[in-house]
Amino acid sequence: MSYLPYPPPVHPLPILVKPPGYDESAGYLRHLLDEIERDIIMPLIIRNHVTVPFKELLKRIVDSYNVNLTTPNERLDFGDSPTRWAYVYVFLMRHSHLVHTALVEMTKFTQNFVSWQYVRTFDVCAIGGGPATDILGFALFLKTLNISSDVQGTVIDKCGEWGDTWTSLHARTSDLNIKNIDYVTYDLTSEGNVPDEVATKIRRAHLVTLTKVVSSLSAFVCKRPAHLRFPFLRAISPGTFVLFIDNESGPHNGLFREAVSYTSGFRVIADFHSDMAFPSVSGPSPNHPLVGWLSFFPAKIGSNRIIFLQKVC
């Protein structure tokens, strides 16, 4: 059967009322960031006190994601640990909160979540999942819904070293039900079929997430025919949900929608714009040393596109 998922059957309104767990999940993430700041970030800054390279690194992270990634030119290399921590410091809290809140919002549009309370172990596959931001957001979503199931995660990413960063984060989030996260190194811009190891991980997931990764890939794959652009879409199993979150502006959202339309079997549950901000009470205090210097405001409003799909056949 040919299935044309666009235009989507529902056009949800932007989120105007705080969804359940909005402040609680922000508080949890804020606490996590405080620990990271104390134990990891400040020592990195102090160690480089004279030449301030770590501060420069933070600034580079902020700047590089403030522009649209429309050309394949300069990409951040997450192979070294300070660059990964700089990313965690700037984006983990905000992105995990976005994932949490988008999933809570989605419960309005599908009843399928009801049966999720009976799943003993959730398999979540975060494509371009970096430090497991998406999986943390999912675990917080389960907490909000009072679901005590375990989470088994997989991160598929070009940079396998994110696994070391996750080990440190896991030690600080052991109260969440994330049992284990496997890291699989794979370049998502590779042509041809996805390797078996990657396909197997994707195939068994209850939820596949794509948070802020398609924008990083689009410049590399935009010239390819739609059905060959994101071959990992074909590995997703019937029944699996897909959560896509990315910046509102730029060509990547259109490229992704087109690829979904040319890959059979997807149903669009929701496709909407969101201005959800990280709650300002949970952001750093205005006199925090990094706020003025870096223009670092994790609580600032982000303009994002959220697409929620299910593979149905």
Ligand SMILES: C[S@@+](CC[C@H](N)C(=O)[O-])C[C@H]1O[C@@H](n2cnc3c(N)ncnc32)[C@H](O)[C@@H]1O
């Ligand atoms: C902006 S980060 C998003 C990380 C995480 N999903 C989040 O929301 O915080 C982009 C991620 O995509 C990964 N990435 C970039 N290009 C990639 C590629 N060609 N193949 C696989 N992963 C890639 C990076 O290593 C990084 O972890």
